[in-house]
Amino acid sequence: MRKPSERTNRMRADDELNLTSMMDIITNLMFFLLLFANVIPVVIIDAPLPKIASTAEEVRMAKEQDPKLEVIIRIRADGFQVQSSAGSSRVLGRVGNDYPFEDLHKFLVGLHQRNQKEHDITLIPGDDVNYDTIIRTMDAAREYIKGDPGFKDVPPDIAGRPESQQFNRLFSDVSLGGV
Amino acid sequence: MLGKRKKVTAKSRKRFVTPSGLALTSMLDILTTILFFLLKNYSTVQTTFNVSEGLSLPQSTTVAPPPDSSLHLVVTQTAVLLDGVELVPVVNGDIPREHLYRDNVTIVRLAQALQQHKKRSQYIEKRSDTHSFSGMIVMQADKNLEFKILKKVIYTAGITDFVMLKLAALKKDA
Numbered sequence: 001m002r003k004p005s006e007r008t009n010r011m012r013a014d015d016e017l018n019l020t021s022m023m024d025i026i027t028n029l030m031f032f033l034l035l036f037a038n039v040i041p042v043v044i045i046d047a048p049l050p051k052i053a054s055t056a057e058e059v060r061m062a063k064e065q066d067p068k069l070e071v072i073i074r075i076r077a078d079g080f081q082v083q084s085s086a087g088s089s090r091v092l093g094r095v096g097n098d099y100p101f102e103d104l105h106k107f108l109v110g111l112h113q114r115n116q117k118e119h120d121i122t123l124i125p126g127d128d129v130n131y132d133t134i135i136r137t138m139d140a141a142r143e144y145i146k147g148d149p150g151f152k153d154v155p156p157d158i159a160g161r162p163e164s165q166q167f168n169r170l171f172s173d174v175s176l177g178g179v
Numbered sequence: 180m181l182g183k184r185k186k187v188t189a190k191s192r193k194r195f196v197t198p199s200g201l202a203l204t205s206m207l208d209i210l211t212t213i214l215f216f217l218l219k220n221y222s223t224v225q226t227t228f229n230v231s232e233g234l235s236l237p238q239s240t241t242v243a244p245p246p247d248s249s250l251h252l253v254v255t256q257t258a259v260l261l262d263g264v265e266l267v268p269v270v271n272g273d274i275p276r277e278h279l280y281r282d283n284v285t286i287v288r289l290a291q292a293l294q295q296h297k298k299r300s301q302y303i304e305k306r307s308d309t310h311s312f313s314g315m316i317v318m319q320a321d322k323n324l325e326f327k328i329l330k331k332v333i334y335t336a337g338i339t340d341f342v343m344l345k346l347a348a349l350k351k352d353a
Contacts (some may be wrong), residue, residue: 047344132323
């Protein structure tokens with residue numbers, strides 16, 4: 001019988017890469033990241049506190065400015081009271097447990113149509129009003145929504161991005177009063 | 180009698196050998212893609228914002244992203260924290276009177292802590308060209324808290340020159 005040659009019987013090195021250990025590393029990393037990466041989409045609302053004029057120059061400059069449209073929303077336990085320097089005033093009562101955010105939005109759209117350059121608004125919440133209601137009031141006042149007169153379509157490439165907020169500004173510059 | 184057997188060469192043997200191991204290459208591709216996706220998200224979230232535990236933020240339709248770096252003021256149902264340090268307890272949805280100044284609005288320990296942060300920031304400002312005290316503060320507050328407690332917190336921030344108040348919320352899906 002012929003003895004197998006050393007050439008055919010020798011150990012051959014594997015042609016493929018051994019990926020098992022790399023797979024282990026990647027799988028471990030993945031689970032680690034999945035556990036600790038709390039992907040929570042957090043957003044920010046600017047609500048700078050009103051600045052008190054500290055110098056005579058600042059007081060003079062404030063007086064020289066053109067008369068602005070001042071809009072104040074008082075958030076009370078029983079609903080909203082909206083006042084504006086243009087003379088319009090409205091009380092929007094709560095319907096059951098809900099605040100009338102849609103009615104408020106429509107009223108603010110009507111106010112803004114008269115002076116579209118103004119975007120300032122002051123919110124004065126009552127002591128017993130919760131934070132969620134304050135934020136929802138800010139949302140109702142921030143921008144025009146589809147169907148409002150004056151609504152402009154946002155280009156799709158910037159939709160959902162911070163730049164899109166320049167398109168349909170209503171009363172987007174919020175100050176918190178009553179502090 | 181045995182038939183004539185075909186000669187088995189090294190070349191033919193090699194041709195018919197089926198791979199015995201699992202083909203992991205495509206799976207590795209998928210995992211690597213997921214890994215890069217997670218790494219990208221992980222770095223974004225970690226450098227910008229961490230939502231405190233036990234806090235239920237309100238939802239908002241705004242799309243403004245959080246600032247890269249700022250002081251974080253957290254108001255939960257149980258405590259007021261500044262940059263992760265608990266300063267004052269919250270009892271029955273309000274600040275206990277013993278933690279308030281004589282005006283019944285200023286939160287003493289919070290005011291002291293904010294003053295320290297302001298001094299530190301101004302000290303760095305004098306020695307650095309890039310850093311400046313902006314008075315920016317991000318407030319994370321529980322959505323069920325009433326304004327009576329929030330106004331004390333906001334007022335205290337205001338009198339210590341942290342007037343650039345930013346309110347954190349969760350992005351509401353359209």
